[in-house]
Amino acid sequence: xxxxxxxxxxxxxxxxxxxxxxxxxxxxxxxxxxxxxxxxxxxxxxxxxxxxxxxxxxxxxxxxxxxxxxxxxxxxxxxxxxxxxxxxxxxxxxxxxxxxxxxxxxxxxxxxxxxxxxxxxxxxxxxxxxxxxxxxxxxxxxxxxxxxxxxxxxxxxxxxxxxxxxxxxxxxxxxxxxxxxxxxxxxxxxxxxxxxxxxxxxxxxxxxxxxxxxxxxxxxxxxxxxxxxxxxx
Amino acid sequence: xxxxxxxxxxxxxxxxxxxxxxxxxxxxxxxxxxxxxxxxxxxxxxxxxxxxxxxxxxxxxxxxxxxxxxxxxxxxxxxxxxxxxxxxxxxxxxxxxxxxxxxxxxxxxxxxxxxxxxxxxxxxxxxxxxxxxxxxxxxxx
Numbered sequence: 001x002x003x004x005x006x007x008x009x010x011x012x013x014x015x016x017x018x019x020x021x022x023x024x025x026x027x028x029x030x031x032x033x034x035x036x037x038x039x040x041x042x043x044x045x046x047x048x049x050x051x052x053x054x055x056x057x058x059x060x061x062x063x064x065x066x067x068x069x070x071x072x073x074x075x076x077x078x079x080x081x082x083x084x085x086x087x088x089x090x091x092x093x094x095x096x097x098x099x100x101x102x103x104x105x106x107x108x109x110x111x112x113x114x115x116x117x118x119x120x121x122x123x124x125x126x127x128x129x130x131x132x133x134x135x136x137x138x139x140x141x142x143x144x145x146x147x148x149x150x151x152x153x154x155x156x157x158x159x160x161x162x163x164x165x166x167x168x169x170x171x172x173x174x175x176x177x178x179x180x181x182x183x184x185x186x187x188x189x190x191x192x193x194x195x196x197x198x199x200x201x202x203x204x205x206x207x208x209x210x211x212x213x214x215x216x217x218x219x220x221x222x223x224x225x226x227x228x229x230x231x232x233x
Numbered sequence: 234x235x236x237x238x239x240x241x242x243x244x245x246x247x248x249x250x251x252x253x254x255x256x257x258x259x260x261x262x263x264x265x266x267x268x269x270x271x272x273x274x275x276x277x278x279x280x281x282x283x284x285x286x287x288x289x290x291x292x293x294x295x296x297x298x299x300x301x302x303x304x305x306x307x308x309x310x311x312x313x314x315x316x317x318x319x320x321x322x323x324x325x326x327x328x329x330x331x332x333x334x335x336x337x338x339x340x341x342x343x344x345x346x347x348x349x350x351x352x353x354x355x356x357x358x359x360x361x362x363x364x365x366x367x368x369x370x371x372x373x374x
Contacts, residue, residue, distance in 0.1 A: 017254030
């Protein structure tokens, strides 16, 4: 029987590349492709895949929130998160969300097949950096640090985090309400609570908060040098 | 008889998975061939001079030498080569910089599956192709 994989990334070109990579492996098939976290949740429910690969930086519902909700839906779901950064905070959040694999997008061509193989064998797969951090007691240290940090992400409920992401992506309360099957009034109440809890005063503040806390992702900073005639070699 | 348009393409992006996705899409077109793949600007310059592609599909943000610098250098060294940027920078400012650097086309990565084939066809015929999708969340709030 084939191993069935669900793939979620908002960039179709990346999904094509990942599909090509995974389907070279005998006995594996990509049973579904989703362009955001909400679509992935629905497809996971319908298709019951063996392994789920989620990009962290997806619109509407990011990969971390999707991981949490998928595991509520099915505690045995085997999830690999794909990310463009392996910062301490992202690693900690991915592990806390319950991901069993963590692969950097830039290394996906090298690591993704190994990660799926590991999950297939009921093992976990992390990049060497994650393993190093875990070995040095990273998680314990992280928990200790988080108790001293000012309240941030954990003070929001799952629903508030979803709404924070949608508002930070530029959606209106009405648009967010339609996506979440809520009334506009309910979203506006959540919005007020979010702003109060986080001591934010404008949507601009909310966007900054969402970026800092990896609720939404922005493009990598461009490393443009001033001189066009920089040496070639 | 319909004439087949052969196009030789050099792909330049630091993410192998993105290159693979672009390649799958491009090679689905009869007569189009990905003649080489480079993962940074320095490699792209070398491969452009040895492989003589018709079109270079070029990322902006890359290690060693970014796409804008690469494009400026190629304009001098290989004037016949048409350059199409495929980037995640969905901004008019970046598009302007890319065109000023000498590119013929600009496509946003999130829309590459939709726009890439048309863009490659256009630039291979020395026509411009630009497409953005950006919605500026900060300004609209």
